[in-house]
Amino acid sequence: MINSSQVSYFTLGAYTDIGLLRYLCFIIIMFIYCLIICANVFLIVVICMNRSLHEPMYMFLCSLFATELCASSGLFPFLLLQILSDVHTVSVPLCFLQILCLYSYANMEFFTLAIMSYDRYLAICFPLQYNSRMTSKKVVALIAAALLLAVLEVGVLISLSASLQLCGNIINKVYCDNYTIVRLACSDTSVNNIYGMTYMFTLILGLIILILYTYFRILRVCFSGSKQTRQKAVSTCTPHLASLLNFSFGCFFEIVQSRFDMSRVPNILRIILSLYFLTCQPLFNPVIYGLNLTKIRVICKNLVFGRM
Template sequence: MENVSKINTNLILLGIVEMEHLRYLYATLAILIYIATMMLSTMIVYIVWSEESLHEPMYIFIGNLVVNVMFGNSAVLPKMVTDLFFGLSTISLPGCLIQSFCYQSFGSLELFTFTAMAYDRYLAVCYPLRYPTLMTNGRALQIVFAIFVFVFLSIGVTVVLAARLSMCGVNINNVYCETMSLLRLACGDTTINDIFGTIWTMTVVIGCILVVIYCYIRTFLVCLKISAEAYQKAIHTLVTHIATFFTFMATSLFVIFRYRLGSGSLSTIAHVAISITVSAASVRLVKQLSKEVTSIFNSRRRKTKIINDKKSSIIKKSREIFPPSRQFPVLLEDSAFGTGGKKRDEEGRR
């Protein structure tokens, strides 16, 4: 097979070619998904950023989650929309590597952030008295920073290993690039890539899933022992997190293992359907998170309004009982700042 990596650096996205007959419909669908995701995500980030009562570790992780969704969708959907509208279906090899890095980083960042959220809820429910010291805002930001550093370094190694290979094909059976797509086009030995990718993926995925399952089981068992009102509130938050996590994992695992099914197991149409499903799932994920954040935000605002109203009514009643003109007249006369105090000072000087 001829080495084409130095002859032609443009790769063909067969998924875009497959969508040509209904390209305007797919482009419109992609635009709607992208706009909906960006608007909901921006709203969540704005609420978490501007509302001081939401400056807590859980909402720091939720904010990081939706920022990652914006990052991942921006790596794929704008390029796909442009290709569909202008009838393009190619991508350069450097562009393919950059897109692979961004999209795979997005998936890994989401997985680690979900794991951090599960651990945060575990500490909040199982260790409520120690939680303010165990998980502070500063520690949550440190966890987020560590996640970004680890993911960017590990995905960077994966992309560098793919970039060193010589390509003997140009057809990518997908609508976007990822390193597994490039490995299928490689001429040389891909053993190192396969070993590193398999070990890293299995270790991270299995490790994170086990941590999440352990944290949520322990949290659920503790919720059974608390009061009915606290139980309902904790279970609602727990179910929301579990639903969003497994929605993400169901689509992600399918994407991860689809290339393990064999070269002829999935058609290009199946890859297109999977990609659209993943994008739609990200909208559902952000929608669930937005409902949770807005409901908690509105609940806290109502509580704050009730407290302020009670304070105002107490102050009003106190003023009715003790009008300003009748409050403490003796103290004013006898104080050092009153007229009685001034007279005594003058008599003392005489």
């Protein structure tokens, strides 16, 4: 038995030798990464530079884009390096740093989507009280609290995993995953499993229930309101629900890969599923929000075609 602190590296076993096709994969993933960077940076700049977008909904969107930008920048360069490399290993500190980046991103994404659903709930169900309830200070406090909780929860998860005694160092994925490291342990993992299950159900299930409840209340108001109210609700809530559904699918695929034996699944399919989790939101959200929210769409058109 060896302690995780005595392991010098982990081997990522999901990569396969694809010969010259690695360069094609590198170009495709690099193109996706550049798209993510350009789209998210562009929308962050648009929101920050236009006073008309300095409203709670757009500030939460800015936080969402910034989260996806940071997560992509923390994960994609390593992925690109591994594709070109012949030895697919990662040092222990970098492995845990990847886990911190990956899980914090997932946490922050769910927290932000929950906050945005609460924001839409206040805007549609309590329009006259919205400005007094959702102040700029409250917006900053909600974003800061989400970030702090996301990092703290993952910090506890990593500290529990780092103290485990391991029987191996092979991770059958294209990047580091906490539960895969726990499965390598020879020592008792009951505390890790209890915390992991509690963490997963309280975070994912709890936030999804909160989001569904707010949208149930929104639907009640819409069906009892005017046609204009229904149109406003649909135009602002549809992108949010689409984003939630898309990210939930990405998380589901990621959980399935971590919790079940995927040795019979072709490596290329496992890589595609992992890429879907990494790209489902950073690519999807700029498109869905940029095209569906009128203010952002109009300002983007003006910038692209040079009309002030």
